[in-house]
Amino acid sequence: MMKNKKKPIRNFEQERAEKLSELGSHLRQVRENQDLSLEDVAARTMIRSGMLHAIEEGKLQHLPEPVYIQGFIRRFADALGLNGAALASDFPTETNMRLFKYSSWIHLSPPQLRPIHLYLVYIFLIMCSVNGMSYMINRSVVQVSGLDNKQELKNQPPQGNQAPTGQLAKVENASLLKNVANSNQAVRVGLTLKAESWIQIVADGKIEFEGVLSEGTQRSWEAKQQLVVIAGNAGGVLVAVNDGQAKQMGEPGKVEEVTVKANPQS
Template structure:
């Protein structure tokens, strides 16, 4: 039989530590369950300490740590009780036996995790899950924000081939009319028709047919000063707009938009990737 087992069998009339801790607990009106919840030491080990039956411990290495924690929780001097337990263990230790407590090779400042109550383990797991969630939520929010911004950027600014002409803008920027409309109005007559009938137009209405090819483009159409169409359109788009006096066309990718005014072919509105506004009047169409 080991020295520890011999010490356990006679512990009830030994150091008196357990009896002192039991009296202190009862004076505070605490139950063993209260102490177990607070210290995370299992009740069976608390009962063993109070009975001074230290043999219920899985190994002597845990006893001093449990006694220290128990005493501190009761408002006693945990270090003093740990010292007394160390002296008690030394007195009951067999000659030549290797006790990790006495050798100093093992620390009992904190009880080993397997000996704490299942409630303590569950609380620790909840703490880890909460910590992981606290870190993951901001990261997820940043990723989601980035995805939304990227989606709007792609819709508002279409991607063009590397060989396309840069022009004045990157093509498809949101509301390019606010950036270029005033500057481009002064050059509204700069691009001449690419072909078609040269006969005089006698109609009193102004018709503008738009065909989009070679890339998407943001479009804003004004008929007699009133906005009648705003949209990003894809290649293959074709539509005719009418006005009594004036039609204004703003494009975020002018090279992709082909224009016919009252049958006259004006070709592309501008260069690929160019943000441009051009205005056509009934008088201008009639004199072409």
């Protein structure tokens, strides 16, 4: 009688940590070969140097959810002149783990497949194809809409306390800073969540909040000198500076960072 051999169960969390350590070591080596400091890369990517250090050291526990880590890796690699998309795709997320489990099942099961199984697989593949086409169409609509909004904002300068949108990597709007200084008020940023997103708030160099905010949440923070807002799903976050008009931080699913500074009165 043949005995069934038990297949070892993959520890995806351990695999994720090992892959992060491998990618981080490679990125650190490339960065050092280019004689760049973490601060140099942080200025290019608008990712805090602490997060870049955690990626290089493979410290998974100091980083947000896997999908956001993947975005950080892509921006890190792009800043070094590497193929960021290819490197980021090597980092395991929930999506590619599910694909791996499915492909592993297909690979191990052919001797036991029956017609009903083949039929179910065929239906599953059709559903995946339809969902994929729907996603690509929706993504194209979102990108076109985003380009139209960026062009409109480019032709019309910001008014009052409105912060510029699109790629809100850093707020350096002169009229905004002037109004903050003249009113002698602390910098105040309000967030409204249209969709769930991981958020980090740094006020005057101190982390005031870091976590996931659900859809419909409204929160605000103040700082005397500078406020930094990092959103994992920029398309689901509306940001308003000093009670000005709220603007979308960026595209859905993209990691963006916005910095608001107050000029000291002379």
